[in-house]
Amino acid sequence: MVYLNGVTVIYPNGTRALHDVTLHVERGEFVSIVGASGSGKSTLLQVIYREVKPTSGQVIVGSQDVTALRSSLIPYLRRRVGVVFQDFRLLPDRTVWENVGFALDVLGASKREKYRKVPVALELVGLAHKSDCYPHEVSAGEQQRVCIARALVNGPQVLLADEPTGNLDPDTSWEIVQILTEIADRGTTVIMATHDKAIVDRLRRRVASLLHGTLVRDDRAGGGYDEP
């Protein structure tokens, strides 16, 4: 589903963020990308949703080569790839329901489609009962659930999560990661960048480790990872 083949990213200032990374992730797989701060985790996710274009190498999502994608086609890629961030990025003046609905508005969805899809997405993350709350009226963990619902509402094939538990306490972090694994088990490919060692140890799912931009380990059995 997501194939990185020999991907290198060198930023304009000369920083080499990824070096010759090859990583293949299949449909419904859940992969944690781990590594120290600055090791290239965010950049790896960013090449998948074409926030960053690789300097060399190839990125394929589904059957589409996103490396060669024309800028005008990037919005179509983003319909198939949902993204969740550490800092939530919710609209403060819109309700939980509206925040999720907004993701459909930007795609030009009809009102009818919104009324069909938003409740399903909120139900999936266990937040239907908070639909009318504003972001500041729900907990941090619930805000992250809203973000997951927003990323899922369009039925993406791939869900990317960049440090999704970075602002959450350990129990809430575990709940969020459980939701992400359930999403993977339903068939969406989930790739999560994290430096939360406790969670990765407990998950026992596939772990790919980056060290200074190089993929140094890809452990399909999952489990613990050694701090590089």
Ligand code: ADP
């Ligand atoms: P991580 O997510 O593991 O913290 P990043 O992918 O954010 O790592 O960063 C990898 C390296 O690339 C770091 O050295 C970082 O400083 C650098 N970097 C990230 N984004 C940019 C950018 N836009 N321009 C220049 N350097 C960047």
